[in-house]
Amino acid sequence: MKVSYVDLPGQYLQQRQEILDAVDATLRSGRYILGEPVSEFERRFAALCGVQHAVGVANGTDALILALKALDIGPGDEVITAANSWVSSASSIALVGAVPVFADVGDDYNLDPAKLEAAITPRTKAIMPVHLTGRCCDMTAINALAKRHGLAVIEDAAQAAGALFEGKPAGSMSDIACFSLHPLKNLNAAGDAGAVTTHHQHLADRIAQLRNHGLMERNHVAFWAYNSRLDSLQAAILNTKFEKLQAVIERRRHNASRYREQIADLVQCPQPRDNARDTYHLFVIQAERRDELKQFLKEQGISTAIHYPVPIHLQPSSEALGYARGSLPITEAQARRILSLPVHHLLEDEHIDYVASQLRAFYRS
Numbered sequence: 056m057k058v059s060y061v062d063l064p065g066q067y068l069q070q071r072q073e074i075l076d077a078v079d080a081t082l083r084s085g086r087y088i089l090g091e092p093v094s095e096f097e098r099r100f101a102a103l104c105g106v107q108h109a110v111g112v113a114n115g116t117d118a119l120i121l122a123l124k125a126l127d128i129g130p131g132d133e134v135i136t137a138a139n140s141w142v143s144s145a146s147s148i149a150l151v152g153a154v155p156v157f158a159d160v161g162d163d164y165n166l167d168p169a170k171l172e173a174a175i176t177p178r179t180k181a182i183m184p185v186h187l188t189g190r191c192c193d194m195t196a197i198n199a200l201a202k203r204h205g206l207a208v209i210e211d212a213a214q215a216a217g218a219l220f221e222g223k224p225a226g227s228m229s230d231i232a233c234f235s236l237h238p239l240k241n242l243n244a245a246g247d248a249g250a251v252t253t254h255h256q257h258l259a260d261r262i263a264q265l266r267n268h269g270l271m272e273r274n275h276v277a278f279w280a281y282n283s284r285l286d287s288l289q290a291a292i293l294n295t296k297f298e299k300l301q302a303v304i305e306r307r308r309h310n311a312s313r314y315r316e317q318i319a320d321l322v323q324c325p326q327p328r329d330n331a332r333d334t335y336h337l338f339v340i341q342a343e344r345r346d347e348l349k350q351f352l353k354e355q356g357i358s359t360a361i362h363y364p365v366p367i368h369l370q371p372s373s374e375a376l377g378y379a380r381g382s383l384p385i386t387e388a389q390a391r392r393i394l395s396l397p398v399h400h401l402l403e404d405e406h407i408d409y410v411a412s413q414l415r416a417f418y419r420s
């Protein structure tokens with residue numbers, strides 16, 4: 056049996072006619088920049104996230120950069136985030152001229168509110184919690200801490216479209232939140248795409264200008280800015296996927312609990328919480344002899360991934376930040392043990408059972 060880590064062609068074939076019709080209608084309209092597909096996407100995405108405003112942008116990394124810009128974060132400022140994330144969580148901070156500061160994480164890979172406070176300095180301007188794997192951070196604790204210290208909060212919700220924490224959607228629990236709609240995310244385009252969400256009109260207006268040359272109207276530019284609009288064809292494709300998103304998430308949650316039932320005695324599995332709905336963008340286990348296990352599963356036709364093998368603070372790009380090995384002990388220990396198992400919504404029970412049985416076989420031998 057073969058178990059793929061992702062199956063994008065399979066996902067396309069499930070919706071082929073709908074997607075082709077949406078692309079065809081957009082091409083026939085002759086409006087290829089912004090226009091109705093992007094406005095429709097923004098209405099639907101704002102509703103999904105329980106906010107007043109969503110602004111479509113070119114990708115998740117730009118979403119973070121524009122959000123930091125909208126909050127006037129730049130040289131002389133520090134922003135605290137996690138080092139076990141995709142590199143954009145830190146590169147976005149560095150690219151606006153600010154300094155990324157890393158705090159260690161808890162057992163569930165998310166920033167540990169207890170450790171965050173120690174990373175706050177007089178220069179700290181914002182906290183950027185990352186809802187890693189599609190599991191929201193403890194935003195009640197993080198927002199309370201931010202309030203106490205007068206800091207802004209920017210959710211990096213790139214992996215968490217549709218996730219809930221204490222009944223609130225990812226993207227609605229901070230000043231401004233950033234999403235990626237990259238092909239590998241649960242709500243995905245057929246190329247790069249992203250979005251910013253906020254409750255605040257002035258921040259939404261600012262992001263809309265930042266993504267579109269700083270234009271106020273056609274011929275007047277308020278400030279130097281970017282060309283980082285959500286592509287209209289990608290918006291049209293994304294609009295075909297909203298209705299299926301909840302079913303996609305439910306299937307991933309089903310796959311996650313099926314894994315848990317079968318392998319939780321052998322490896323550390325992500326645990327569900329009563330007060331949250333995790334979306335399992337990733338199903339990350341912690342395993343002894345991780346590299347050997349990965350190789351063994353590969354030989355059995357099962358593809359897996361590591362998110363991420365080298366934490367951001369130990370990347371060559373971070374050298375000037377001055378983090379030594381050992382400075383984030385939990386992040387670093389997890390990087391040696393984590394493995395992402397296939398969990399996508401096209402997997403059948405027999406696939407999950409096969410992965411579980413091969414994992415058992417590995418630890419029996």
Ligand SMILES: *Cc1c(COP(=O)(O)O)cnc(C)c1O
Nearest residue numbers: 114115116141143213214235237
């Ligand atoms: C995917 C991702 C990003 C970047 O999104 P892109 O659309 O690839 O630019 C940022 N942060 C996290 C946590 C991500 O998973």
